[in-house]
Amino acid sequence: MTQLNESLKYFSEHTDDFLRQYQELVRIPSVSTDPEHKADIRAACEFLAAKLRSLGAQHVEIFPTNIHPILFAEIHAEKEGAPTVLIYGHYDVQPVNPIEEWHTPPFEARIDGDYMTARGASDMKGQVMASLAAVESVLAAGPLPVNLKFLYEGEEEIGSPSLESFISTHKELLACDVILNPDSGMLSKDQPTIVYGLRGLLYFEIRVDGPKADLHSGIFGGVVANPANVLADIIARLHNPDGSVAVPGFYDRVLPLTPAEKQRIASVQVEPETLLKLTGSPELYGEAGYTPLERTGARPTLDVNGLYSGFIGEGSKTIIPAYAKAKISCRLVPEQNPDELFELIQAYITSLTPSAVRLTIFKHSGGSAYLADDAPGIEQLAKALGDTWNKPLSYKREGGSVPVTATMLKHLGVKSLLTGFGLPDDRIHSPNEHQHLPTWKLGVQALIRFLLNFDNVH
């Protein structure tokens, strides 16, 4: 019996244990955006450290940062000269609000039929546990064909502010031949997917201040500028009528799509009906002249993520609000530089703001886009996915951002393999996030194959 079959057998016999550990991790509410969850973040980190020790890791170390710790671990291969695979992951999750829209408590991790519902079940604790289950299954059936390094951060959902300085100061420690980043997803249950392109991210906040306090709109309506109206006006001018972004210079570095690119994107099977069903929107909408997948994968976008001003409770309150604010993020494509774009946006918005209010703009985070269809290990991954699903592979340019991939390339000189076993309807970042467990199980099998595909003897 081959190591592959024994590993798969071990996994199928211990699937319930693995699911229990998966639930344990998901039940830790490690919300990185909320300072109140600092201890939970730490707990999630400790949980993974313990798990890695139990796998026999020779080196497990938790590195403190200004915000949330980074976990590093290493498991050596038996034979000399084996390649080194670095597995990246993050153990932090998005906030859960609006809490009232969850059908089960967000950190209960309830398993109901084919799904586990919880914040982080898909993004990305499920993917983290899939990798660890694969490693354990391989180790249980024989020698490890590769050296493994693990890098787990707790700040991905807040833009990984500490990661780059950590990587740049620990190049030796992180040196590797292959990087596996399972923080991506599949196009559908039947489409194992390798993402070869990701958009970058620029996240910023605008605040417009007017009166020193909320004013009676009757007594003062007509004398002062209303910050909420001014903010709406600014946001409205960030787009052109054709759906393109109106910030001067926004597209300057955007490369036109090549016919080959357009063809590759078109080859991905996603019907407009599917997108309507997934989103629940009455109609598709976006930049004129591009297909939906071109817009999500290969074109930059600008979206308001949050708006607040004045009175938003029950009933009515007749005030001119003291201030109004908006959270806004841009998805970027290769060659766009987040810092440069922030300067452009700041200058443009400042030019739009009347002197009757005070404007504040600040940047939350930024990351460059990423393009890689030649990452080392791609054959091993492609074969593993193909053998597991017996379906044609999908190569995809995706709209999401994984800034760490660009950072890794810059400092370690290795392009990341982006895959994962979440599905488009997992509702990540939304209420009732869930993971499709049959897909998760196939994912573990695929990762077992992926690791063993590095074994030349095998």
Place this chain on the structure above:
Amino acid sequence: MTQLNESLKYFSEHTDDFLRQYQELVRIPSVSTDPEHKADIRAACEFLAAKLRSLGAQHVEIFPTNIHPILFAEIHAEKEGAPTVLIYGHYDVQPVNPIEEWHTPPFEARIDGDYMTARGASDMKGQVMASLAAVESVLAAGPLPVNLKFLYEGEEEIGSPSLESFISTHKELLACDVILNPDSGMLSKDQPTIVYGLRGLLYFEIRVDGPKADLHSGIFGGVVANPANVLADIIARLHNPDGSVAVPGFYDRVLPLTPAEKQRIASVQVEPETLLKLTGSPELYGEAGYTPLERTGARPTLDVNGLYSGFIGEGSKTIIPAYAKAKISCRLVPEQNPDELFELIQAYITSLTPSAVRLTIFKHSGGSAYLADDAPGIEQLAKALGDTWNKPLSYKREGGSVPVTATMLKHLGVKSLLTGFGLPDDRIHSPNEHQHLPTWKLGVQALIRFLLNFDNVH
């Protein structure tokens, strides 16, 4: 010693008792916008009923409505054929949020030096208690020269939805010669003021729905319309660049200001510096071609009162919000019809809304504007204010709305006397609302004189 002097003496001797009763009323958190305060609203109503009984009212009755009760009471004059003065008031208050901006608990009613700080201290529990203190002082010193009727509602801050049907079905009960409505204020400590014009109000809410749930802005940014961006776009188009309202037909019924009107408004002493100091805004702003007081008093306005969409907590969340909503109100001038305007606004906003989102608009409340410089009793009030302050009277057109005045005129055929002893910096509807007590005391003295001015013998 005249009844006037004895009444003034009684008030000065019992000022502390009156202030204690005033605090008692203010301490009842009768927030009408919030269903959770239903019992407090009731308690405030009962408090006033008890107070009126203690003044010897022959008839005190609490009328239930669909929301909050209406209180009626009557105190007869001794002599036949005395005129009847109806005193209007409301015992409900605005919400307190943002609660964290209050320096003392909003319902503690702390008296510190010249000020009582509390929600409702100025708008308008202070004015209600001033009237009752005046009535008690007059009664303590002799016969009542007028028949008094009292009408107190608990829904003024939510647009008085029950009041009109009550008034129209109780014309007999409310029949009167003079109506005193102390729900207005003074221009400054030294400017006793009679308001002869008020703007009307139209309050509505817009909601824009897009996706069925918040979406990951990376995966879906570029495929669907973002409700927050769409809402901002709609709001931006409600005004023209010159600050005027862009809704077609909005100004159709607005009468041009006559030179006499302009002159009367100009005669009111309010410096731009004063408005900047009061509001804390960096600059004055509004419809081109009109002075600040013309804009607040004699021109209609449209203001956003509240905005909400998506994620507004700490940190960042990269979503396309499922929906966005705005609370908006218009201040109206005479001849403008709130219902007609709502139709116009609804049609205009609908025409601006792309089919890629779902739009909902609903009306909270509406009331017509009011113009009256010939209200019965105006001589008695003018003399009372003049004798109390020994300062020239200010006649003012005000931006606020008191829809009840229009309703009273329509059903009882009597124009209301609008005055009050709040000041522009009382921060009504804002955190740290307060009442200037020396002004309040002069107010009580003025109301004592007002009542006695109806006594021909005197």
